[in-house]
Amino acid sequence: MSSSGPQAGSKVAFAPILVADIGGTNARFALITDYCSSSNAFAIDHQHTFPSCEFKSFEDAVDAYLSQVNAISITRACLAVAGPVKGEEVTLTNLGWQFNVNQLKARFGFANLQVINDFAAFAYAAPYLNERDNICVKQGIAQAHANIAVFGPGTGFGAACLVRSQGQQAVMSCEAGHISLAPVTELDRQLHNVLREDLQHVSVENVFAGPGIARLYRAMAKVHGKQVEDIDAAQIAALAENKQCMIADRTLNHFCDWLGSVAGDIALSFGALGGVFIGGGILPRMQQRLLNSRFNERFIAKGVMSQYNSQIPVTLVCQEHIPFIGAAACIHQGYQSVSQMGSPTGSPTGQGD
Amino acid sequence: MSSSGPQAGSKVAFAPILVADIGGTNARFALITDYCSSSNAFAIDHQHTFPSCEFKSFEDAVDAYLSQVNAISITRACLAVAGPVKGEEVTLTNLGWQFNVNQLKARFGFANLQVINDFAAFAYAAPYLNERDNICVKQGIAQAHANIAVFGPGTGFGAACLVRSQGQQAVMSCEAGHISLAPVTELDRQLHNVLREDLQHVSVENVFAGPGIARLYRAMAKVHGKQVEDIDAAQIAALAENKQCMIADRTLNHFCDWLGSVAGDIALSFGALGGVFIGGGILPRMQQRLLNSRFNERFIAKGVMSQYNSQIPVTLVCQEHIPFIGAAACIHQGYQSVSQMGSPTGSPTGQGD
Numbered sequence: 001m002s003s004s005g006p007q008a009g010s011k012v013a014f015a016p017i018l019v020a021d022i023g024g025t026n027a028r029f030a031l032i033t034d035y036c037s038s039s040n041a042f043a044i045d046h047q048h049t050f051p052s053c054e055f056k057s058f059e060d061a062v063d064a065y066l067s068q069v070n071a072i073s074i075t076r077a078c079l080a081v082a083g084p085v086k087g088e089e090v091t092l093t094n095l096g097w098q099f100n101v102n103q104l105k106a107r108f109g110f111a112n113l114q115v116i117n118d119f120a121a122f123a124y125a126a127p128y129l130n131e132r133d134n135i136c137v138k139q140g141i142a143q144a145h146a147n148i149a150v151f152g153p154g155t156g157f158g159a160a161c162l163v164r165s166q167g168q169q170a171v172m173s174c175e176a177g178h179i180s181l182a183p184v185t186e187l188d189r190q191l192h193n194v195l196r197e198d199l200q201h202v203s204v205e206n207v208f209a210g211p212g213i214a215r216l217y218r219a220m221a222k223v224h225g226k227q228v229e230d231i232d233a234a235q236i237a238a239l240a241e242n243k244q245c246m247i248a249d250r251t252l253n254h255f256c257d258w259l260g261s262v263a264g265d266i267a268l269s270f271g272a273l274g275g276v277f278i279g280g281g282i283l284p285r286m287q288q289r290l291l292n293s294r295f296n297e298r299f300i301a302k303g304v305m306s307q308y309n310s311q312i313p314v315t316l317v318c319q320e321h322i323p324f325i326g327a328a329a330c331i332h333q334g335y336q337s338v339s340q341m342g343s344p345t346g347s348p349t350g351q352g353d
Numbered sequence: 354m355s356s357s358g359p360q361a362g363s364k365v366a367f368a369p370i371l372v373a374d375i376g377g378t379n380a381r382f383a384l385i386t387d388y389c390s391s392s393n394a395f396a397i398d399h400q401h402t403f404p405s406c407e408f409k410s411f412e413d414a415v416d417a418y419l420s421q422v423n424a425i426s427i428t429r430a431c432l433a434v435a436g437p438v439k440g441e442e443v444t445l446t447n448l449g450w451q452f453n454v455n456q457l458k459a460r461f462g463f464a465n466l467q468v469i470n471d472f473a474a475f476a477y478a479a480p481y482l483n484e485r486d487n488i489c490v491k492q493g494i495a496q497a498h499a500n501i502a503v504f505g506p507g508t509g510f511g512a513a514c515l516v517r518s519q520g521q522q523a524v525m526s527c528e529a530g531h532i533s534l535a536p537v538t539e540l541d542r543q544l545h546n547v548l549r550e551d552l553q554h555v556s557v558e559n560v561f562a563g564p565g566i567a568r569l570y571r572a573m574a575k576v577h578g579k580q581v582e583d584i585d586a587a588q589i590a591a592l593a594e595n596k597q598c599m600i601a602d603r604t605l606n607h608f609c610d611w612l613g614s615v616a617g618d619i620a621l622s623f624g625a626l627g628g629v630f631i632g633g634g635i636l637p638r639m640q641q642r643l644l645n646s647r648f649n650e651r652f653i654a655k656g657v658m659s660q661y662n663s664q665i666p667v668t669l670v671c672q673e674h675i676p677f678i679g680a681a682a683c684i685h686q687g688y689q690s691v692s693q694m695g696s697p698t699g700s701p702t703g704q705g706d
Binding site: 206 | 440467469473496500512514516517518519521522523524525526527528529531532533534535536537552553554556559614617618621622623624654655656657658661683
């Protein structure tokens with residue numbers, strides 16, 4: 001990657017950005033105070049992790065953090081939250097936390113406060129990821145300044161897109177995990193037929209998420225005429241790893257195979273010539289299975305668009321601190337895009353430069 | 354719709370924007386010189402249409418137009434072309450025209466020149482459409498400053514999204530017509546099984562486009578155990594309108610029904626709480642059939658996301674000059690987004706304000 005900043009290779013210091021990664025278990029905070037163009041990385045300082053359950057409200061958690069970094073005055077903040085963000089009112093259902101963005105701004109004296117969901121943060125982070133920390137699933141050539149798709153199976157199936165065109169950029173948050181799941185192969189169709197016995201609507205997330213693995217396992221057993229116990233994804237993974245259960249092994253292999261078709265559709269739907277990045281909690285734990293699977297073959301098998309998808313690189317993201325990086329990028333790029341208006345992108349360096 | 358410009362209700366004049374709509378048959382040109390905030394409309398002046406085949410190159414067509422509007426100096430232009438736009442080199446295969454964006458800028462002295470595809474233009478145009486000229490397919494409440502999805506079956510199946518978030522906006526061009534088609538109902542599955550006999554990959558566009566109607570007609574006949582002749586979409590439409598062929602009638606009804614599921618997936622994939630707009634050459638000619646179909650029912654039938662899709666309005670766009678409006682908006686909004694940075698959107702009025 002090349003750098004395009006005015007001081008290539010050097011650190012650009014700026015007023016600190018408060019970043020937070022708010023999940024059901026932990027509330028993580030950090031300060032971002034500079035971006036280094038030679039490493040294309042933000043410096044993440046003053047990290048603190050608090051158990052979310054220690055606080056009655058989000059404001060209390062921010063107070064606890066700010067008391068740790070007392071000397072530093074902060075006017076810009078971006079919070080990545082594991083849950084949907086709709087307008088000014090943010091509700092974190094798991095924690096019973098609720099806040100209004102404008103009231104939070106006033107309370108802490110933030111001039112700029114953004115609240116984004118965790119997959120939006122992933123999309124903002126994508127141009128700043130470090131190749132060495134992540135795993136190449138499919139080789140390809142990322143087009144500079146083109147759209148980047150991110151998705152990941154975890155508790156649910158999240159997805160988002162960093163859209164870049166006509167010198168503008170914006171992150172598209174979406175509900176792509178809830179679209180109707182398309183069967184492609186004969187085995188897909190057999191599994192789909194079993195899945196729809198129990199589901200009014202068979203969505204991508206019904207299969208490509210933790211609970212979906214258990215559902216796919218039961219469907220796989222039925223297709224093979226086998227009886228299986230009602231076990232969860234972790235138990236299925238253990239059975240598969242120990243070669244104790246052919247159905248578990250086939251389930252996880254087919255999970256990776258079919259995900260290739262789903263990922264190929266995401267690449268097409270988002271016009272992701274800038275690359276596809278996979279996150280979520282499930283796949284980093286089954287890297288080798290993913291790499292040995294038919295993921296790439298099925299990613300490309302899109303008729304007249306096979307050539308289009310062939311060129312797109314797919315990366316499995318294992319790097320830490322993605323929500324911090326994305327939150328920093330959200331603020332930093334919004335700031336930059338004013339000064340860089342008219343250039344192909346507001347991002348300091350495009351993926352694949 | 355309310356207006357939010359500094360001179361609400363008044364015309365805002367600006368330096369003329371040259372807009373063009375370049376198709377295989379016609380090259381259309383116009384000048385946009387003002388935006389009226391009370392009507393939320395651009396004035397389209399000096400329209401000229403030339404048969405594309407009259408010119409050996411795109412430059413010749415621009416020369417012909419500029420000779421008609423000699424007195425006006427033009428420094429900004431946006432061209433909407435029916436075909437993919439990749440980087441600086443633009444090729445219009447049907448016409449044998451090819452040009453380089455930077456060379457075109459230099460040749461005509463344009464300070465700003467954008468080349469966008471026709472569905473990107475449709476997405477840029479969406480916030481400026483006139484409710485009275487278009488048809489409400491599904492009622493709903495468009496969220497202000499949220500993403501807007503556009504798509505349309507025609508010669509192919511085009512789609513794009515106007516993405517608006519964190520005070521930024523950008524248009525996502527994509528290949529969503531080429532994703533794998535998901536069967537949802539039992540009849541979908543039967544048709545899908547027939548379609549895959551002839552197709553390596555059954556995509557959305559394989560059904561939801563002109564040639565797709567003929568394909569769906571043959572599949573519908575096979576599912577019903579009937580023999581039919583190999584006729585095209587226009588012939589099928591004529592048979593259906595005259596009630597001469599039950600298979601033709603069912604084909605077009607099912608086209609509208611199944612399209613509801615596809616449109617619902619597009620709304621989810623693009624997080625289109627700002628609304629869905631349908632264009633393309635096919636549906637404006639079968640409005641009544643679309644309105645009588647199960648489109649809305651299937652648009653909403655998305656399991657846990659049914660409530661999400663319920664709120665999204667769907668509009669069939671019959672209004673003229675969409676490429677001109679979109680081309681004007683592309684230039685006008687890009688300019689505005691610098692001055693309005695930090696506001697929820699760079700668009701003068703958000704859809705659903």
